[in-house]
Amino acid sequence: MPEVDSMAPKAFQPDVLQEPVPYLLKGSGGYDWGMRYRLSRIFRPTTGRTVMLAVDHGYFQGPTTGLERIDLSIVPLLPLSDALMVTRGVLRSVIPSDLASAVVLRASGGPSVLGELSDEHVAMDMSDAVRLGASAVAVQVFVGSEHESRTVTNMTRLVDAGYQVGIPVLGVTAVGRDLTRDARYLGLATRMCAELGAQVVKTYYCDDGFEQVAAGCPVPIVMAGGKKLGEADALIMASRAIGAGASGVDMGRNIFQSRFPEAMIKAVDAVVHGDLRPDHAFEMYQDLSQSSAQPASAG
Numbered sequence: 001m002p003e004v005d006s007m008a009p010k011a012f013q014p015d016v017l018q019e020p021v022p023y024l025l026k027g028s029g030g031y032d033w034g035m036r037y038r039l040s041r042i043f044r045p046t047t048g049r050t051v052m053l054a055v056d057h058g059y060f061q062g063p064t065t066g067l068e069r070i071d072l073s074i075v076p077l078l079p080l081s082d083a084l085m086v087t088r089g090v091l092r093s094v095i096p097s098d099l100a101s102a103v104v105l106r107a108s109g110g111p112s113v114l115g116e117l118s119d120e121h122v123a124m125d126m127s128d129a130v131r132l133g134a135s136a137v138a139v140q141v142f143v144g145s146e147h148e149s150r151t152v153t154n155m156t157r158l159v160d161a162g163y164q165v166g167i168p169v170l171g172v173t174a175v176g177r178d179l180t181r182d183a184r185y186l187g188l189a190t191r192m193c194a195e196l197g198a199q200v201v202k203t204y205y206c207d208d209g210f211e212q213v214a215a216g217c218p219v220p221i222v223m224a225g226g227k228k229l230g231e232a233d234a235l236i237m238a239s240r241a242i243g244a245g246a247s248g249v250d251m252g253r254n255i256f257q258s259r260f261p262e263a264m265i266k267a268v269d270a271v272v273h274g275d276l277r278p279d280h281a282f283e284m285y286q287d288l289s290q291s292s293a294q295p296a297s298a299g
């Protein structure tokens, strides 16, 4: 028998206005709920920023130094990242499915380091991203390269497919081998990605004008790490990017090629989420390194 509810006191509180629901991310409040939910898996709601760990390098360069055994080198770091950028092959083969971090799936590919890097295609159907519980898919966009137009179309196809299922697209501004990473180029590439529908844009840091790159991009920007630097310099770069308006980092080699990857990702986290000064973050890295049981193994 249905419960009789008519006598119960009600709590409609008509004198209290229902407030609009706020949203943490720049330019993202108008998306459907599922897409906002997935973005808030990637970007920590308390800070609106992310520490994304990029380990997808093998999709074009094979067993990259530090990623030879992802089960051994990367799995222990997973609890320390907000999101993991990974290929579906590695996800299925070595990443535990009780993962707490968000998954950002590499969705473009084709050429290897032996060929023309911009010759990419869409390399994954959006239905597989749904099947795998991805919070976003990532696609390389090679503005100014030989296959510029196709890589832009790769992204727009994924954006359309993503809107069908509520999965956002991370547009990655790839610089190829010869392009200059200055603010003018990065501003062009990031703005193109956002204008054409990417909900998040990943780009490299540049010393001059990064704040203009970030301000000119109407959706969140995350900073790519790039080639391995000394830990102190990598922390300075991350701090400057955050200070200039980046909503986080998507770092690979500067974490997993560090001698002490766990110490490094914790120091990066303190910069990104705690606004820790980079010199203090480097001291933190050194302290954690000394107390770390094992450096990253070689051989």
Ligand code: R5P
Pocket (backbone or CB within 6 Å): 054, 055, 056, 057, 085, 172, 224, 225, 226, 227, 250, 251, 252, 253, 254
């Ligand atoms: C490269 O194309 C991949 O998307 C990497 O995930 C990206 O370059 C970030 O890794 P790293 O910090 O090592 O540059």
